[in-house]
Amino acid sequence: MDFTLILVLGTLISGLIWLTDSLLFKKARVRRAATGVVADGSPVVLHEPLLVDYARSFFPILLVVLVVRSFIVEPFRIPSGSLMPTLLVGDFILVNKFSYGLRLPVLDTKILPTWEPKRGDIAVFRYPNDPKIDYIKRVIGVPGDHIRVEGNKLWVNGTPITETYVGVYPGDDGMRMAGATVYRENLLGVKHDVLFEKDGYEKNGEWVVPPHEYFMMGDNRDNSNDSRYWGFVPEANLVGKAFMIWLHWDWKDGKFDASRIGKGIH
Known part of the structure; x- marks a missing residue:
């Protein structure tokens, strides 16, 4: 089940239990406690029902978790190497939920427009072919852009995107992509x-980005x-903009890298 839905239901149920008790039952308990005595003459101790006590404590x-996670910032874990060398497998990142508009949790309805994605943003979004899955990619094309890809070469609106050689990639902690350029x-x-591999698979093509959609790579x-493989990302699928790494722990290889903590994402 969707964690956001569980969080919404938990907040709603605990809040209703607490509110219902406060409006209908608490005053009667207080009156009984104020007028009653036990056998030794001592006053009755006010006992709150266990369910109400839990609801009052957890609500x-x-x-707070629901508001922060839905409207301010949400944590994600990077499960794959598709954004190497910028993001590595095992990076735990924070995503600004305010960047692309405030949306109601679960319903994902935008209630407050803020900013639009820009070329170069690293964005989290719901995968168009299965919205239950979150993807993270870099925004390459915004609405109206003409995108062309041929091998390792990229054009945006007819302008060739320049690339400067940096060196040979040594690989991450798990030696992924070692030897790539x-x-x-x-x-x-x-x-x-x-990153490019010497014998990497090439997906060539040309695309014009429709209104309210984005081209991600x-x-x-x-x-x-x-x-390049499954098409555009609708604006409605956007979750937020990634902005910081708060932890790096590659569970598969058991690698912890403190040097990546606090690193900004660009």
Whole structure:
């Protein structure tokens, strides 16, 4: 089940239990406690029902988590190497939920427009072919853009995107992509590193980005399942903009890298 739905239901149920008790039952308990005595003459101790006690304790916590996670920031874990060398397998990142508009949890209805994605943003979104799955890629094309890909070459609106040779990639902690070539790409002013393999699979084509949709690609260009294969990302599928790594722990290899903590995502 969707964690957000569980969080919403937990907040709603605990809040209703607490509210119902406060409006209908608490005053009667207080009156009984104030007028009653036990056998030794001592006053009756006011006992709150266990369910109400739990609801009163958990509701504020659940509400704060729901508000922060739905409207401010949400954590994600990077499960694949499609954005190497920018993001590595095992990176735990924070995503700004305010970047692309505030949306109601579960319903995903936008209630407050803020900003639109820009070329070069690293965005989290719900995979168009299965919205239950979250994907993360770099925004390459915004509405109206003409995108052309031929081998390792990229054009945006007829402008060739320049690449500067950086060197040979040594691989991450698990030696993934060791020996690949690193280039510094200048995406119309946004500079970031990309990876290419000598015998990597090429997906060529041309696309015109429709209104309210976006063209996404991974920085690990020969190992990324992105818009070149399954098309555009609707604006309604956007979750937020990734902005920081808060932890790196590759569960598969048991690697912890403190040097990546607090690193900004560009």
